[in-house]
Amino acid sequence: MTVIFWNVRGFNHPKKQKNVMDRVEKLQVEILCLFETRIRENKAQDVIAQIWILWKKNLQFSVLKVADQSITIQGNLGGRNVYISAVYGSNSGAIRKELWNQLYEVNDLVGSNIWIVEGDFNVTAEALESSSFEDGHLSSYMEDLQNCMTNLRLVDHPFFEPVFTWSNKHGVGFLARKLDRVLVNDHWCEGFSNSHVEFQAPGVSDHSLAVTWYSHESLASRPKPFKYFNFWALHPDFKEVVGKSWVEVVQGDPMQALFCKMKRLKVEFRAFNKRCYSNISGKVAEKREQLERKQIMTLTGGNPGDLAEERQIYFELMDLEKAERLFYQQKEKVDWLLDGDQCTKFFHSQVAVKRKRNTIRVLIDERGNKLDTFDSMADELVNYFTRQIGTVNGNVQGCFDLFLRDLLGYALPANAKVDLVKVVTSDEIRVAI
Structure with a gap:
């Protein structure tokens, strides 16, 4: 249209x-x-x-x-x-x-x-x-x-x-x-x-x-980059998920081991998010309907255990609503969002407006050609930054250490190399953080 x-x-x-x-x-x-x-x-x-x-x-x-x-x-x-x-x-x-x-x-x-x-x-x-x-x-x-x-x-x-x-x-x-x-x-x-x-x-x-x-050619579906959401840490199983993945042995030097563990943890987090928080707004609506049905059962003379189940569902709903609010707050970067704003259309409208504002649908290359498909824009971006930082400039020559020392007017003392390769202790990390 x-x-x-x-x-x-x-x-x-x-x-x-x-x-x-x-x-x-x-x-x-x-x-x-x-x-x-x-x-x-x-x-x-x-x-x-x-x-x-x-x-x-x-x-x-x-x-x-x-x-x-x-x-x-x-x-x-x-x-x-x-x-x-x-x-x-x-x-x-x-x-x-x-x-x-x-x-x-x-x-x-x-x-x-x-x-x-x-x-x-x-x-x-x-x-x-x-x-x-x-x-x-x-x-x-x-x-x-x-x-x-x-x-x-x-x-x-x-x-x-x-x-x-x-x-x-x-x-x-x-x-x-x-x-x-x-x-x-x-x-x-x-x-x-x-x-x-x-x-x-x-x-x-x-x-x-x-x-x-009203409906332009949508961009091809591509894998989304990993993003850590803060509300994951509120889930009672969060530490267990991290712990099971982290204790598995990885071969290599400490930095390589850290990289491999972080990479492996991303896979676990994706599965954890899909299992617990996929379609978070839908889960909130479903849990709210479940609570309302249980409340009706309690008020119509249900068995004594209905009240305890109602209370349990209520707390589960509160946790999901808090996770939903934090999800949209982090995604939309709305720092002024209040608890009373959660689960409202304002949430979704702000995210939709921002998503539309940040979506790139057209690029113009250096020859003036209009690029409006995902593949053509991706190729142009790769080529552009390759030209900027990925090629060797023959006019740029290397320099000697003595030249840099004279230019900066400063050199590290001879014993500094010991501190540069020294193992960082837990106490030092704790003080720095």
Whole structure:
């Protein structure tokens, strides 16, 4: 599914009409939003001339709300209930304030559903989003946009290509700004984790074309690097798992033995995590249902042993909820997370937003080629760092010990080599830690 938003001034011009249709066909667009079309009135009798939203007949969408600076449609996208708002903000900051009120009204209708807001806001959110950036001053109109995004919990969808989406195309007094943006709520990040946004070349317009794929090609499934989670240590079997693995004899010098034991322990930890904490949120929900069933049995006159079982299940649930909170806290790096925040949608939404922000879906190599598959990006990264640190530079020559000594103006005393190879004692380790 592909959705594009494009500010195309003067859609009457045949050249612009052809260019738009060529782009639509090439990108296989299913939902098209055009802004500032300036169609003559006799050619646009039943539409708002500044904002057009068109979708294919096979899609189940309907118009939810129409206003002078925004149109919102509602429908099914990928089997999910989705709200799409096309925005064209006024050039007047005073009139544009009404746009924020319109979005607040739409937010009340959206509720806890998936929402995406795209279009030309005609204002930047940060001072750095303008080529005329100087002192970092925020205007009141920029603060209006920031406040709207914060209050509605909308975030910029990570995007590919230029930061600036509009330019005045003047040779003298050139100015470029990010006036177009794609905003999503946390439900979008959870529901469409593989979505992708790209701002493409403006073509016949002065605004970049915004393309949104709700499900872009996902990266190939690869083994995940090992990560130690702190909550493992809270499990009563943790020390036993570590102890059984650690006492097994390993041949080699102490450093080699330590490396082999740590490597072997990773395998044990993976199995331990899969056995005890795999799908931690699911285990919490399952344990909570088990507790509720046991509570009903106790209250309906069960046998005397039900109360003890209920208490045991309750403590097991508390342990799982604590492990879940620590899991998301460490994964999301949210140090301010409180105990009362555990097991809430806020947990999952924060992780989903961060995962989307940190996912790299496109790379550009030194020849300007776009790489968007896992293998091509992996090869490029290996080649890049090989060129940086993995090749021999013939211009770099070695140096003698005496040269380094003269350069540093210092040399270790002769008896220092004894301390450098001396065995580290347990007391020294304890003092250092």
